[in-house]
Amino acid sequence: MPSITLLGPQRLRPSVNVTLRSLGIDGPLASITAGWEERETEDAELRDHVGGRCFNLQLWERCERIFERDIELFKGFRKRKDAQIRLRELYRKQLHHAMDAAKEMLETPGDTSLMEPERQAAFDRVRELDRHHADRMLETELEFERKYTPSERDIVVAHRDQIARILEHCDALLVAGGNVAVLLNRMRLFAALELAGVKPIVAWSAGAMVMSSEVVLFQEDTPHGAGYAEVLQRGLDVCPDVIPFPHARKRLHLHDPLRVQMLARRFQPRRCVPMDESDRIDWTGEAWKFAPGTRALDADGRVTKVRAVKSRRRRK
Amino acid sequence: MSRAIRQLAARKNLTPGLLAQFLREHEFPIIEEHTATFAFVGEAESVSLRHWIHGLPASQPFKRLMGSPLWYHVMDVPEGSRIEYKIEVTHRGQSRWVIDPLNPHQARDPYGANSVLLGPGYEHPTWAEADKEARTGSIETHRIDSKHLEGGREFRVYLPARFRRRRRYPLLVVHDGDDYLRFSNLQTVLDNLIHRLEIPSMIVALTNPVGRLTEYAAGRAHAAFVAKELVPWLEDTYPLLEDPAQRGLMGASFGAVQTLATALYHPGVFGNLLLQSGSFAFSDIGKHWRGPAFEPVVKFMNGYRAAPKKPATRAFVSCGMYESLIYENRSMVPLFERTGMNVRYVESRDGHNWENWRDRLREGLSWLFPGPSLLVYE
Structure with a gap:
């Protein structure tokens, strides 16, 4: 597993250059900004910030070019997307009820010995639903892989080769935010992490989210009141034991112990890590090291500063 | 009578200068907590508020303040209200509906424009x-x-x-x-x-x-x-x-x-x-x-x-x-x-x-x- 550093949002107070210095990386860099979609190459600020030594892998644009030439793959991609949209709708319908029930159990007063098993059971049902949804989404991915074999198509292979050649000359991979679903499927299509091998990864915002075992979507500040976090699908799974929540200050009600508790309990035993500007966590191979001030959500509804989270997973 | 009108009425001698000062110092309609005071200045036999609020009389008469050219009307305005209206002025036997000259807020529709009262707590999007x-x-x-x-x-x-x-x-x-x-x-x-x-x-x-x-x-x-x-x-x-x-x-x-x-x-x-x-x-x-x-x-x-x-x-x-x-x-x-x-x-x-x-x-x-x-x- 490569060295991984996850950062908070970079737009207003970028810290990628400081991070790279702290990691002793001063050579050329590869970047993925596919989450920005059509704005993928508008990366001048990022390049300036890291001293111009950055090669954009242009995964979004490569994918667009592939779809122009390989109509069959494009249609398969769309078909998978349609199936995933439908699955997401069905999941949401069930999730709403399951989370309402879990919330009600948390809000219902009573003796701990009576209530705690009920609360635990309610969250077990949510976790089971999350797991089921992630499995169904994975089925659509596998079906797509089986039917359209993207990794064997000449045009995809050619692009992967080009990407591999760029990566060969780079010391680290930067993964920026944007649309997390787009970023994830572009990184999967080009097997970006496989090609990067053991090169250090620095990722932020949606870039940090895709590294997790599951990509968790969240937005509690909406015109319709706070909704519930959703599992989008399995992530790239190189970031064990933690789930990053970028822009937490804006997107989460961190002042509300009930909302904090709901997130923390639902995703146990993984730690939910709010990631705002200047937050940073580093994977050491056995544990996550938290930069000073970086916090995690606790199952009792508090948001506390954390120094390290040990991994339950054996080193790959 | 609203607070603003009461204070003006307390001055007894309502001179043109005093009236001009009153108009300068307030935004109209005047909002005080949950009441609105509509005002109109001009020669008229009668002045009325015309609105489209279902449940209230569609025409609500203004009162004239102490024989002065100032007409006013006070009505309740619940939190978050936004009310479109016109003022009906009857002068020399002729009646016409006009935009409130003292209120800059207007809304247009296929039939023209109306004045708009933005009540307490209304948030413009x-x-x-x-x-x-x-x-x-x-x-x-x-x-x-x-x-x-x-x-x-x-x-x-x-x-x-x-x-x-x-x-x-x-x-x-x-x-x-x-x-x-x-x-x-x-x-x-x-x-x-x-x-x-x-x-x-x-x-x-x-x-x-x-x-x-x-x-x-x-x-x-x-x-x-x-x-x-x-x-x-x-x-x-x-x-x-x-x-x-x-x-x-x-x-x-x-x-x-x-x-x-x-x-x-x-x-x-x-x-x-x-x-x-x-x-x-x-x-x-x-x-x-x-x-x-x-x-x-x-x-x-x-x-x-x-x-x-x-x-x-x-x-x-x-x-x-x-x-x-x-x-x-x-x-x-x-x-x-x-x-x-x-x-x-x-x-x-x-x-x-x-x-x-x-x-x-x-x-x-x-x-x-x-x-x-x-x-x-x-």
Whole structure:
């Protein structure tokens, strides 16, 4: 597993250059900004910030070019997307009820010995639903892989080769935010992490989210009141034991112990890590090291500063 | 009498200078907690407030302050109210309705303009004002022939900023499209909500009636035009998502009746309805009182209420509390829900007007078409 550093949002107070210095990386860099979609190459600020030594892998644009030439793959991609949209709708319908029930159990007063098993059971049902949804989404991915074999198509292979050649000359991979679903499927299509091998990864915002075992979507500040976090699908799974929540200050009600508790309990035993500007966590191979001030959500509804989270997973 | 008028009246000798100072020092109507004081200065035999608040006398007389040219009227204004009005001035036996000369706030509609009282707690929607950070979409004008509407029909199509042929878009079809553009800032609202990721980039078809009270009175011809001619043409011309869950139909007043009727006449085409201040007139017994234009509407609504069907998967229904239609709209909500439709119903302290409909667009559109904010983390 490569060295991984996850950062908070970079737009207003970028810290990628400081991070790279702290990691002793001063050579050329590869970047993925596919989450920005059509704005993928508008990366001048990022390049300036890291001293111009950055090669954009242009995964979004490569994918667009592939779809122009390989109509069959494009249609398969769309078909998978349609199936995933439908699955997401069905999941949401069930999730709403399951989370309402879990919330009600948390809000219902009573003796701990009576209530705690009920609360635990309610969250077990949510976790089971999350797991089921992630499995169904994975089925659509596998079906797509089986039917359209993207990794064997000449045009995809050619692009992967080009990407591999760029990566060969780079010391680290930067993964920026944007649309997390787009970023994830572009990184999967080009097997970006496989090609990067053991090169250090620095990722932020949606870039940090895709590294997790599951990509968790969240937005509690909406015109319709706070909704519930959703599992989008399995992530790239190189970031064990933690789930990053970028822009937490804006997107989460961190002042509300009930909302904090709901997130923390639902995703146990993984730690939910709010990631705002200047937050940073580093994977050491056995544990996550938290930069000073970086916090995690606790199952009792508090948001506390954390120094390290040990991994339950054996080193790959 | 309000505090401001009481203080002025206490001055006994109301000189022109004192009156001018009073007018300079206040914004009109004067809001004090939950009361509003309307004022008018000028020669007149009588002055009245004319408004469209259902349940209150439509004409409310002003009083003259101590024989001065200042006329005033005080009324209760509940939290969050927005009230459109005019002032009726009778002078030398002639009566005319005028915009309040002391109030800069106005709202336009197809019949002209009204003055607007912004009550305590009313928040002007910043998302309805041009935002220089938001990219603007474009509007194209098209015309297609029609078997259902004589002479075919012209309509407009809003394409979102950064429109791309290879992407597929949700579709919203709007009744009274040009009025929504002119009086509810629809294009700006779409640009802003798309920019804020609160709704997805979408294609919006803006249709207009020729004979509104006929075509939109649950008219089968207009419904067939929309469902059988306009939508297929849009499908052929633009990259649209095919799922009805990604299709919406909206309208206000008679446009809402036509929205409901179109969804019922052509089930499965539109999964989402946005119904604003629907003219859902019905009669549980006997005749209705709304006049001949409502005859076909009442017939349609009575038929629907007798045998309700699910018109779409989701509907956002809104109505102003100061509208005469509030009773009908409230009555429809449980009925819609019983059909199995997922309904969100919102009331506002406002009337039957385009700015009320504008103010509900963010909540309605983002509920029916949730944007990618859940997916985007920059």
